[in-house]
Amino acid sequence: MLIQSLALTDFRCHASLHLALQLDAPAGGVALIGDNASGKTSILEAIYLLSRGVSFRGSSPSDVIRHGQAHALVVAATQQNGQSTRLAVQRSRSGFQARLDSRSDVTVLDLARAFPVQVMDPRAHRLIDEGPVHRRRMLDWGVFHVEHTFIQEWRQFQRLLRQRNAACRRGDQAQLRAWNPAFIELGERVDAARQRHLEALAGSWRQRVNTLLDGEHHPLIAYRPGWPRQLSLAEALAQSEQRELEAGYSVIGPHRADVRLQLDGRQVRHQASRGQQKALVLALLLAQLELVAESLGHSPILLIDDFSAEWGAGMRERAVAQLQQGPAQWISTWLDAPESSARPAQMFHVEHLSHPAP
Incomplete structure (x- = not known):
């Protein structure tokens, strides 16, 4: 699904904004250029809102509403395989409230399915050097779009996890054991889906890493389930039962899974620079978006905030080349106009798009 036009009303600092995009070369990319506090990131945030119903900034939902106004409105016209769709979120x-064409009973899940969007913001390094929750979310987003039964299994597993945790808190051994068979069955399904997804994107990720870092490196990506590899989930639960009852929560399972990245035999989180980390994240997102595009049969969207941060001219050029050959329509923000060697197909100065309040 490609964005053809985007309109914002009373969104952050924008009283009114309209952006029209070319669809003949979606992978050519879009650069939104402007000074700090000019509202560049807000445009990416609005696109993300159309897919997730929330901001990627982690702020309060009401923060996107322009000061003094009752609501913010985002409307996009999109095309998918020659079919036009109109999305709106207020x-x-x-x-x-959300609408898809004439439908008004639209949920966040409907938005996510209809309008797949990933984002790489200046905190992209969190995917590598912070806790595993960020890596699990990234992985699950891709599995959600590739394996259509995953969301139901993941939700059922989350409900079981809450019930099992309650039994642990009460110290109820009998109830804990009663939940185990379903927990094991769904946990193994979630785990297997994640492993399949990571294995499918690993080769593309390695190639992209070497291209972006411009050298012969040895990148490694590995999935770690939330229990010892040498044990089945059932065996691991049996061994950890007393520890879980004492802790008051489930200490093993897919909710404890992680993705580890290495470069030339070293853990990326400890050895790679911020610029290298950002390159590894971009390679990972592009490899994942490639799988999603193949599964859905149309282009997802990639948002890149503060494109040039942490990257020199050579890295910027290689990154743009990767994006232009990639599977996604991509929209990025820049403080200054990109140099000619790293120039997206379309460039807009944000002050020319936004209309101030009267």
């Missing part, structure tokens, strides 16, 4: 302080 965010008020009490919640949000």
